[in-house]
Amino acid sequence: MAPANVDFSSLLTPALFHQVLKNRLPWPKEKPIDFKELTKEPDGTQKKEFREIAWPVLKALSTLGVDSVPDMMQFLPSPESEDFPEQALGLQLLLDQGSRALFEGIDIRYTYDYFQHVARKFAQQLLDLPSQLRIDSKKRWMDEQGASFDYWLMVRLWLIAPVVHSEALADHELAQQMNEEVRVEVEKFSSKTDPYRAQRAELAVDIYAFGKMYRIGPPMENGPQMHEWFFWMWTVLDVHKPIIDKFGKYPYQDVAKGRVSTEEEREWSIVFENGVDKSDSDVAKKIREDVLKGRWTPLGGKDET
Template structure:
């Protein structure tokens, strides 16, 4: 991992793509919304009918598959990683080529485009690659994590720009790569950052936003519990070719969490 550098081939990443990501993902959600609609929650978290899920998957595939393939593992290979420290050390070099597509001359534009890039890398692959989940966990999650780690260490954080700071319905999506990680350090960061966000709204007396963020923290705790217990997500084992421990097998057979990974 030491000394890793990467260059990005010609891709389809562009400002117009990022605008389209926002339009598709946040359909029906106002730009500065405090909370989101039931319709959007149903769309995002597979709570609707099989037909609804298939329709949204097809939209994501039609609109964004080509862009994701242009930065897929064959076009943008990543180095092996065996630890959180290795992943963190490579973050800037992995994220750098991806961030070249972001307009940094305007703070609001940079924030919105960076959020769109994270959504493209972290969320949309889960709708497109349901039957190829290994590529999500081994490639796109790593890209999303690298982008997030690089922005969290930046002097001016895009997630804290005034255009998004007080819009939890959008801002919360910046941090989802941390929830998807199998590194406990990332989960600790999620709880720290999102708890600080919740406290900010509590101090403002905005209980609606405070409760909305609280729901996300409770969801994160369910994820963190599995990393603390197993050191990984058991439901990913089959897709990643990992041997199942007896405890993991018993957990899954007893109705353990799959977090919306149904095909």
């Protein structure tokens, strides 16, 4: 993988971060979110726009090698700046969600074995800031940025996401702590108790809960309402942990990372993929070959020899 001769300060700009943020969180930050709209699939225009915004930057970053990606904090204003929360959130969404939204086929290796690591490292830098400067601070968004409670919760979600995507058990313990803090906030705000609390013990050991809950989606009888959507989402985040507890990794990422699954892991992945076995696909074979030969097929391109 040859380093890119690119001036990243000309790519990773405030304008880019603003565009990413508005594409991924397209609602006025000062107003409550319409959760009926939130549950709809993004339209083609939004997807096309995101690709135009994100692909060139992700492509350039992908040429460096994951250990040579620059310190992302250098492209942001000082954490004390009033512009820092929105710009940092835009950058986090680019790193964590960009590849997940855009990459397919052999490019999925970059999602799980490249940008997943970059996004998690950047998330840790944001989490390590003093509490009053963290971008998930309720005071910082609602009091200083004029954001609604709903919008602040979405900020919390996207900061937690890279932690949940990690395969480190300690990260999932941290995520569950952060999730509980938000769950309590939603319960106070809505005067409702999270209905999934009654199932916590059962869900904590259910290695299939993530796939089942994600496919079923949030309760739709009432819209869903804000509290219904967040109670569902925080539980979806929580039930990632039983998979890590059981396997020490996400078996569904084995194809993308060129790993060989055990029979038990392969069977779990087939259930997770709704009956599809990807372990012997052309993509799996090509990624495995690249991993064994210590190379990366360039993002969106042909083999690099």
